[in-house]
Amino acid sequence: MTATTLVAPIRENTAGVHARPGLGRLVAVELRKMVDTRAGFWLQVAMVALTVVVVVVRLLVGDRADHTFQPVLDVGLQPSAVLLPILGILLVTSEWSQRSALVTFALVTVRSRVLGAKLIASLLRAVAMLAVSVAIVAVGVLVSSPGVEGTWSDAAPLIGQSAVNLTAGMVVGVALGAILLAPAPAIVLLLALPTSWFAVLSLPVFSDVAPWVDYARGLGQMTEYVMSATQWAQVGTSLVIWMVLPLLIGAWRVTRREVTA
Amino acid sequence: MIHTDGLTKRLGGRTVVSDVTFRCEPGTVTGFLGPNGAGKTTTMRMLVGLSEPDSSHAQVLGGRYRDLPNPGRRVGILLDASAQHAGRRGREALAVSAHTMGVPAQRVDAVLELVGLDEAAARQRVGKYSLGMRQRLGLAHALLGDPEVLILDEPANGLDPEGMRWMRGLLRTFADRGGTVLLSSHLLAEVEAVADRMMIISSGRIRAQGSSAELLTESRTIVEADDLAGLDAALHRAGLPTHPADGDRRLVEAEPEVVARVAMSEGVVLRRLAPAEGAGLERLFFELTTSGTSTPSTRTDSIHLEPRGATA
Numbered sequence: 001m002t003a004t005t006l007v008a009p010i011r012e013n014t015a016g017v018h019a020r021p022g023l024g025r026l027v028a029v030e031l032r033k034m035v036d037t038r039a040g041f042w043l044q045v046a047m048v049a050l051t052v053v054v055v056v057v058r059l060l061v062g063d064r065a066d067h068t069f070q071p072v073l074d075v076g077l078q079p080s081a082v083l084l085p086i087l088g089i090l091l092v093t094s095e096w097s098q099r100s101a102l103v104t105f106a107l108v109t110v111r112s113r114v115l116g117a118k119l120i121a122s123l124l125r126a127v128a129m130l131a132v133s134v135a136i137v138a139v140g141v142l143v144s145s146p147g148v149e150g151t152w153s154d155a156a157p158l159i160g161q162s163a164v165n166l167t168a169g170m171v172v173g174v175a176l177g178a179i180l181l182a183p184a185p186a187i188v189l190l191l192a193l194p195t196s197w198f199a200v201l202s203l204p205v206f207s208d209v210a211p212w213v214d215y216a217r218g219l220g221q222m223t224e225y226v227m228s229a230t231q232w233a234q235v236g237t238s239l240v241i242w243m244v245l246p247l248l249i250g251a252w253r254v255t256r257r258e259v260t261a
Numbered sequence: 262m263i264h265t266d267g268l269t270k271r272l273g274g275r276t277v278v279s280d281v282t283f284r285c286e287p288g289t290v291t292g293f294l295g296p297n298g299a300g301k302t303t304t305m306r307m308l309v310g311l312s313e314p315d316s317s318h319a320q321v322l323g324g325r326y327r328d329l330p331n332p333g334r335r336v337g338i339l340l341d342a343s344a345q346h347a348g349r350r351g352r353e354a355l356a357v358s359a360h361t362m363g364v365p366a367q368r369v370d371a372v373l374e375l376v377g378l379d380e381a382a383a384r385q386r387v388g389k390y391s392l393g394m395r396q397r398l399g400l401a402h403a404l405l406g407d408p409e410v411l412i413l414d415e416p417a418n419g420l421d422p423e424g425m426r427w428m429r430g431l432l433r434t435f436a437d438r439g440g441t442v443l444l445s446s447h448l449l450a451e452v453e454a455v456a457d458r459m460m461i462i463s464s465g466r467i468r469a470q471g472s473s474a475e476l477l478t479e480s481r482t483i484v485e486a487d488d489l490a491g492l493d494a495a496l497h498r499a500g501l502p503t504h505p506a507d508g509d510r511r512l513v514e515a516e517p518e519v520v521a522r523v524a525m526s527e528g529v530v531l532r533r534l535a536p537a538e539g540a541g542l543e544r545l546f547f548e549l550t551t552s553g554t555s556t557p558s559t560r561t562d563s564i565h566l567e568p569r570g571a572t573a
Binding site for chain 2: 015016017018019020021025026028029032033036037038039040094098099100101102103104105106107108109110258259260
């Protein structure tokens with residue numbers, strides 16, 4: 001192994017030198033970045049472990065007739081619903097806080113493609129986490145209370161709504177991360193926002209508008225019951241305000257900001 | 262090939278890079294010298310599109326860097342060795358980039374071996390790396406895509422003397438095989454031995470550039486003769502600026518060979534002919550970079566600098 005065989009502008013392997021990395025590859029890279037750091041890895045281990053713990057605890061307490069799919073799912077999705085947005089925040093902000101943006105944006109100069117890949121990777125990760133959570137919940141319910149009447153009622157629409165819950169929550173995380181580009185303030189904002197917003201909305205003046213702009217409540221109800229058309233419309237408007245708008249602002253920030261060394 | 266023409270950048274109302282024009286040709290190593298904060302890093306960031314110039318734009322391999330479809334495969338960059346996720350293992354940091362640019366995984370092991378990071382180091386998290394190890398990882402990263410151009414910001418920073426010698430050999434080999442190298446440093450000694458060409462920047466402006474031979478050549482001569490009057494007259498007729506020096510010597514602003522020819526043609530016997538000490542690039546570098554906002558002194562012209570931009 002000598003320098004001459006490796007350091008060679010006269011390259012041996014010319015495949016892909018002039019080929020732009022495809023979006024599929026960028027998404028795969030972003031999925032990889034979610035698990036190859038210490039923080040990312042343990043965050044996801046924690047997600048699965050906590051899901052198992054809360055499902056087991058939920059099935060050990062209370063009446064056996066109460067151990068149907070819906071209430072256990074409601075509890076079992078909580079760890080993912082809380083931690084996935086944080087994973088989304090870290091996926092964007094670590095590029096800046098760890099300064100790897102210098103490498104990332106030097107390799108992929110069109111930054112919107114990187115952000116797009118992060119977004120798609122986040123959606124895929126949220127769906128994968130949903131599958132894991134639903135599997136844990138289903139196994140738990142089957143083991144603890146087989147044959148209870150109505151165990152699986154509305155399972156399909158509830159799973160569909162849960163998918164929206166987890167993916168939208170994760171995208172909110174990505175968006176907040178992209179706006180602030182620093183993990184600590186983004187996580188604080190993510191956790192403080194729903195509560196403080198709720199405090200504002202509980203003023204009597206806002207009682208009529210509240211359901212239309214409260215995304216936390218809108219997402220929260222998705223694991224509780226099958227939603228009506230009006231409720232979907234309310235979730236839609238609140239997500240435009242709390243997910244789409246921040247995402248646009250964040251995209252603007254990420255593509256414009258100077259990458260400092 | 263790297264080419265800029267009047268590159269300018271303002272940050273927070275201050276012009277940090279002003280009218281920077283240079284050219285790096287294939288087969289050469291160009292040293293980019295200047296004190297910290299002179300604008301080297303900002304210039305390099307503009308070369309690779311991480312920072313947007315306020316006027317003009319840089320060309321890398323005949324176009325803008327950002328228009329290269331897979332830039333990592335053609336241009337190797339080391340801008341900041343610490344710009345890696347601290348929680349990622351060394352090998353994984355390289356593997357992520359190899360994945361992005363479509364380089365086979367074996368290449369990761371090859372460059373790790375090349376820069377001298379062993380298996381234990383490759384498995385450590387980057388946060389645990391010493392500065393020298395980060396620098397080696399950064400070099401491995403720059404070489405990962407088997408590029409034609411290397412842009413390295415302070416690559417010798419944190420390397421021990423043995424590491425620096427190794428790096429010089431690496432860059433020399435790279436250039437000799439047709440690669441283009443631009444490396445910056447705030448220490449003359451780090452680039453002197455390897456650079457074919459040098460540019461000196463201070464306060465955002467290129468103060469001098471030219472081939473190392475030109476910049477390093479001793480262009481002042483100490484001369485002694487029995488017939489001092491005859492010598493003075495001869496040098497005067499030849500149009501060589503002459504200054505009295507210690508004893509009965511003369512300091513001539515010309516190379517020893519030039520002085521010798523003049524003396525011979527005028528029949529003046531010389532007792533001593535020697536290059537003046539403490540001159541050359543080191544003095545130039547010092548003069549240009551220590552006084553901050555100073556403009557090039559007259560002495561700059563006396564040591565045969567090429568005019569800015571007129572590079573071969």
